[in-house]
Amino acid sequence: MSTGDADPAAGDDEGPGLYVESTIIMTTVRLVAPFILTFALFIMFHGADSPGGGFQGGVIAGSVVMMLAFAYGIDSTRQWLDVRVVSALASGGVFAFVGIGLGAMALGGQFLQYAEFEALFGHAIKYAIELVELGIGAIVAAVAIGLFFLLAAGFDGVAEGDSS
Amino acid sequence: MTLSLIEAVLLVFVLGCAVGAALLKDTLAAVMAFAAYSLGVSVLWLVLQAPDVGLTEAAVGAGIMTVLFLLALSNTASPDVDRLFESIGWQTAALVAGFVLLVGATVPALPAIGDPNSAVVGGEVTQYYLENAYDQTEVKNAVTAVLAAYRGFDTLGEGVVVFSAVVVTLSVLRREVVA
Numbered sequence: 001m002s003t004g005d006a007d008p009a010a011g012d013d014e015g016p017g018l019y020v021e022s023t024i025i026m027t028t029v030r031l032v033a034p035f036i037l038t039f040a041l042f043i044m045f046h047g048a049d050s051p052g053g054g055f056q057g058g059v060i061a062g063s064v065v066m067m068l069a070f071a072y073g074i075d076s077t078r079q080w081l082d083v084r085v086v087s088a089l090a091s092g093g094v095f096a097f098v099g100i101g102l103g104a105m106a107l108g109g110q111f112l113q114y115a116e117f118e119a120l121f122g123h124a125i126k127y128a129i130e131l132v133e134l135g136i137g138a139i140v141a142a143v144a145i146g147l148f149f150l151l152a153a154g155f156d157g158v159a160e161g162d163s164s
Numbered sequence: 165m166t167l168s169l170i171e172a173v174l175l176v177f178v179l180g181c182a183v184g185a186a187l188l189k190d191t192l193a194a195v196m197a198f199a200a201y202s203l204g205v206s207v208l209w210l211v212l213q214a215p216d217v218g219l220t221e222a223a224v225g226a227g228i229m230t231v232l233f234l235l236a237l238s239n240t241a242s243p244d245v246d247r248l249f250e251s252i253g254w255q256t257a258a259l260v261a262g263f264v265l266l267v268g269a270t271v272p273a274l275p276a277i278g279d280p281n282s283a284v285v286g287g288e289v290t291q292y293y294l295e296n297a298y299d300q301t302e303v304k305n306a307v308t309a310v311l312a313a314y315r316g317f318d319t320l321g322e323g324v325v326v327f328s329a330v331v332v333t334l335s336v337l338r339r340e341v342v343a
Contacts, residue, residue: 093327
C-alpha cells in the first residue's frame with residue numbers, strides 16, 4: 001500500500017510479522033481474485049448440473065476476501081469491506097431462502113413448494129433451486145468472512161467489554 | 165476388496181497425516197498436518213466418486229479451517245518446543261488402540277464399493293430420487309435436487325444454524341462483525 005495512513009492502523013491490530021507487504025503477492029492476488037470470484041459463482045450456479053452448490057461456492061467466495069486480506073493487510077481490507085455489507089449478505093441469504101418459501105405459500109402452495117412459481121415464469125423449480133443456492137452461498141460467504149475478521153482482530157474486545 | 169495403487173497411496177498419506185496431526189508437539193506443524201489430511205481425504209472422496217463431498221472437504225477442511233487455525237495461532241503465545249513428538253502415556257495408547265479396534269470391527273459390515281445389492285443403492289427412496297429427480301426438478305445433479313428441493317426444509321435449517329452460529333459467536337466475543 002502506498003497510502004501512509006493505512007500502515008500505522010495495520011500495526012495496531014495485527015501481530016508482528018502477520019502482514020508482509022510484497023509486490024509479488026499483491027500483483028498475483030490482483031490478477032487471480034476476479035477469476036476465483038467467478039469460479040465461486042460458477043460453483044454456486046452450476047451446482048445444479050455439476051458437483052458443487054451454495055455451501056462450496058460460498059466458502060470459495062469468502063476465501064477471496066481472505067486472500068485480499070493477506071495481500072493488502074487485514075486492517076485495510078476490513079476498512080474497505082463495510083460491516084453492513086457482510087451482515088447484509090448473511091441476513092439477506094436467510095431472507096431470500098425464507099422469502100422463496102413464503103412466496104410459494106402466498107401463491108397457494110406449501111412452504112418451499114417451488115412448483116407454485118410455475119404460474120409466474122417457466123422452469124420455476126430450477127430457478128428457485130438456483131436462487132436458494134445463491135442464498136446459501138451468501139450466508140456461508142458472510143459467515144466465513146465474519147469469522148475471519150473476528151479471529152484476526154484478536155480477543156481484546158472481551159477484556160474491554162468485561163471491564164466496562 | 166482390492167485397493168488400486170492410488171487408493172493405497174492416499175490411505176497411507178491420510179493415515180500418516182492424521183497420526184502426525186495428533187502427535188506433533190509443535191501446534192503449527194500439527195495444523196499443517198491437519199490441512200494435508202483434509203486435502204488427502206478430499207481426493208479420497210473424489211476417488212470414491214463423491215465429488216460434492218470432496219469439494220466441501222477441500223474448501224472448508226483444507227482451506228478455511230487452516231486459515232482460521234493459523235489466525236488463532238498468530239493471536240496466541242506459542243510455547244517453546246523441545247522435541248518433535250508428544251510423549252504418549254500407555255493408558256492413552258491403550259484407549260486409542262481399543263477405540264480403533266472397536267471402530268475397525270464395524271468395517272466388514274459395510275457394503276463393498278459399487279455393490280449393486282447394497283441397502284443404500286437398492287433403497288426405495290434412493291431409487292425414487294434417481295428416477296424422478298430430473299423430471300421433477302429439471303436439475304441434473306441429483307445431490308442438489310435432494311438438498312435444495314426434496315429436502316429444502318432441512319437445508320433451510322442448516323443455513324439458519326450456520327447463520328445463528330456466527331451471530332452467537334460474535335455476541336459472545338462482544339465484537340462488531342468487522343470490529
